[in-house]
Amino acid sequence: MVRTYDEDPLALAIAPPPNETLAEREVRERAEREASRISDEIDAQLRREREAEKKKKPVKLLLLGQSESGKTATLKSWDLALFLFSPLTAFQMLYCRRQWAEERTSWRCVILLNLVRNVNEILDLLGREMLAAQTAGLPPASSSHPNVKPLGISTSNADSPDSSPLSSDEEGEVIAEVRRTSIGLGPRNSQSPQLRFKDTHRLLRLRLAPLRRVQADLETRLGAAATELYTTNTTSAAPFDPSTSGPKERGKNHTEFSINSRNGWKTALEKFRAIRRSGEENVRRGVRDLEDEVLSVLAGCRDDIRALWEDRVVREMMARRKARIEDSAGFFLNDVDRIAREDYQITDEDIIRARLRTLGVQEYRVTFEHGHSAGNEWRMYDVGGTRSSRIVWYSYFDDCDAIIFLAPVSCFDEKLAEDKRVNRLEDSYMLWKSVCSCKLLARTQLVLFLNKCDLLQAKLMRGVKIRDSVPSFGERRNDVATATKYFQQHFKEIQRTYSPVQRPFYVHLTSVIDTKSTAVTLGAVEESILRDHLRRADLM
Numbered sequence: 001m002v003r004t005y006d007e008d009p010l011a012l013a014i015a016p017p018p019n020e021t022l023a024e025r026e027v028r029e030r031a032e033r034e035a036s037r038i039s040d041e042i043d044a045q046l047r048r049e050r051e052a053e054k055k056k057k058p059v060k061l062l063l064l065g066q067s068e069s070g071k072t073a074t075l076k077s078w079d080l081a082l083f084l085f086s087p088l089t090a091f092q093m094l095y096c097r098r099q100w101a102e103e104r105t106s107w108r109c110v111i112l113l114n115l116v117r118n119v120n121e122i123l124d125l126l127g128r129e130m131l132a133a134q135t136a137g138l139p140p141a142s143s144s145h146p147n148v149k150p151l152g153i154s155t156s157n158a159d160s161p162d163s164s165p166l167s168s169d170e171e172g173e174v175i176a177e178v179r180r181t182s183i184g185l186g187p188r189n190s191q192s193p194q195l196r197f198k199d200t201h202r203l204l205r206l207r208l209a210p211l212r213r214v215q216a217d218l219e220t221r222l223g224a225a226a227t228e229l230y231t232t233n234t235t236s237a238a239p240f241d242p243s244t245s246g247p248k249e250r251g252k253n254h255t256e257f258s259i260n261s262r263n264g265w266k267t268a269l270e271k272f273r274a275i276r277r278s279g280e281e282n283v284r285r286g287v288r289d290l291e292d293e294v295l296s297v298l299a300g301c302r303d304d305i306r307a308l309w310e311d312r313v314v315r316e317m318m319a320r321r322k323a324r325i326e327d328s329a330g331f332f333l334n335d336v337d338r339i340a341r342e343d344y345q346i347t348d349e350d351i352i353r354a355r356l357r358t359l360g361v362q363e364y365r366v367t368f369e370h371g372h373s374a375g376n377e378w379r380m381y382d383v384g385g386t387r388s389s390r391i392v393w394y395s396y397f398d399d400c401d402a403i404i405f406l407a408p409v410s411c412f413d414e415k416l417a418e419d420k421r422v423n424r425l426e427d428s429y430m431l432w433k434s435v436c437s438c439k440l441l442a443r444t445q446l447v448l449f450l451n452k453c454d455l456l457q458a459k460l461m462r463g464v465k466i467r468d469s470v471p472s473f474g475e476r477r478n479d480v481a482t483a484t485k486y487f488q489q490h491f492k493e494i495q496r497t498y499s500p501v502q503r504p505f506y507v508h509l510t511s512v513i514d515t516k517s518t519a520v521t522l523g524a525v526e527e528s529i530l531r532d533h534l535r536r537a538d539l540m
């Protein structure tokens with residue numbers, strides 16, 4: 001329908017005057033163009049202000065998952081990616097490098113502790129086995145002594161019978177006698193010869209004894225984070241979830257949550273920086289810093305540590321106990337030649353692999369300088385993942401943009417350190433279910449990392465069968481692709497069934513200690529979280 005000027009008052013108002021001359025028309029049109037330019041400029045300015053307003057609200061991200069799932073390692077990887085892989089100006093580069101350099105030195109003590117603990121765990125085991133071997137009639141390499149504190153070593157329920165580095169005809173080295181033992185291994189291994197410990201083992205124990213003191217000193221300095229938790233009285237996988245935990249559980253007094261740093265895990269190491277600063281003063285006064293002392297002791301023990309770790313009897317003892325120290329958090333024994341020296345230079349990879357337990361919930365703030373998040377503040381929360389730590393998670397769920405949930409898939413045949421009755425994969429499923437079903441998180445983007453794929457690969461290559469621990473896996477191919485697809489399907493099904501509102505399923509197969517590939521994954525995750533965050537802000 002065509003409306004004439006007579007009918008439309010607005011059209012009438014802006015219509016050119018009748019009998020307009022050419023010159024008048026030119027002036028009028030110039031004025032209209034100018035008015036339109038100003039109007040566009042105002043619109044653009046309003047848009048910019050709206051965007052800036054949206055950016056003012058920080059992006060809130062939680063990292064969840066059981067203990068040792070890799071939450072802190074993911075943050076470290078992210079931190080490293082920000083410092084090393086983003087296009088920085090010369091000034092930022094200088095600033096970031098200096099900051100990262102400070103980080104690196106702070107992690108050194110943790111790495112030294114990790115290495116010393118690796119050695120002491122082997123020495124503990126060796127001591128018990130030597131004692132058992134001395135005691136006539138007592139089977140060596142038997143299952144754990146009831147009074148012994150569990151080791152931090154990763155112990156599989158189903159290891160390969162071929163994992164033993166010795167064949168039965170290597171008598172000269174280790175065999176004193178052949179007799180049946182009740183060491184809890186399969187039929188072939190039940191005929192394994194008794195381990196024969198020699199004077200070299202006694203000597204190694206003696207010479208490495210100072211490392212116990214070193215461990216104690218480092219643990220004292222690092223505080224509660226330096227020791228793993230081996231017990232819990234929390235029986236629920238998700239004590240924060242009202243539907244799975246009773247009021248008694250939620251009301252428990254959890255003393256370990258005293259740390260709530262504004263600056264994330266970095267603050268856990270801040271004391272080291274303070275000590276180092278005062279250490280410079282001490283050096284002037286001739287007092288040596290603990291770190292230097294530790295390095296000096298370790299350098300003196302280097303050859304013995306290597307000898308212990310490469311000893312075939314020790315390896316056999318570990319294999320019989322199914323103690324896979326190589327798979328445990330903070331394993332550095334293969335790097336002893338590089339680390340146990342007074343001029344040890346820490347690497348980025350060392351930092352990512354270092355293990356320091358997170359206590360409570362730690363906040364980590366970062367404002368991105370470049371990329372899609374430029375100008376946005378992100379607040380990331382790294383939580384302690386042991387069962388008893390999870391009770392405080394709930395208070396961080398409110399207004400949360402996204403959760404990166406880490407499920408370590410290599411742990412399908414392992415038990416929780418804090419509760420040996422619970423399978424670690426089962427625990428991840430239960431935890432995921434509670435997160436998916438939580439109403440407060442109904443609009444939160446969930447990103448699942450099936451982590452520790454490198455360890456999964458190594459485990460399957462050793463011949464560990466998934467079906468032995470996960471019967472429903474059945475006769476499927478025992479390889480990483482099939483396994484991750486199977487686990488992923490289970491997580492997806494849980495999300496679909498229990499989410500109060502349907503949401504996309506985001507999943508990544510990760511080995512977060514691989515910083516390069518993790519940087520790529522985190523880049524994609526960052527973009528997707530930000531997109532959702534801005535969409536939410538638009539709806540507000």
Ligand SMILES: Nc1nc2c(ncn2[C@@H]2O[C@H](COP(=O)(O)OP(=O)(O)OP(=O)(O)O)[C@@H](O)[C@H]2O)c(=O)[nH]1
Binds near residue numbers: 328352353355385
């Ligand atoms: N090989 C391998 N090691 C990993 C991977 N992810 C994490 N780790 C190591 O596993 C150990 C535990 O990782 P953390 O990041 O400390 O675990 P967390 O989830 O923060 O644990 P809590 O703080 O106790 O809740 C560290 O030594 C990491 O370097 C992975 O994908 N592959």
Ligand SMILES: [Mg+2]
Binds near residue numbers: 073383384
């Ligand atoms: Mg942690």
